[in-house]
Amino acid sequence: MGNRTQAQRDAITVEIGYALVTAAFLAAALFCLVAAPVLVFDLSGPAARALLIAAATAACLGFTTRVVRVLWRFGANTTGRPSGPGRTSPDA
Incomplete structure (x- = not known):
């Protein structure tokens, strides 16, 4: 693990x-999107x-995937590689 700075x-x-x-916003949106036909078409039963x-x-899959x-x-960007296009990593 090593020592981490503040x-x-x-x-x-x-x-x-x-x-x-x-992830919570994504899960809520997915749930509403998939469950909308229940309210729109007044479905009941099975x-x-x-x-x-x-x-x-x-919603569960979307939440987990997003997290x-x-x-x-984030972990990949902290390994010393450039974090995005146009950014350079310092020469070691």
């Missing part, structure tokens, strides 16, 4: 917060249940 710990905390907040299960599944992608990219 700035590095703060950056990790901010990145985790960003990942969780954006069709409504199946759509709500699909909506919950899509993993954001944190994976």
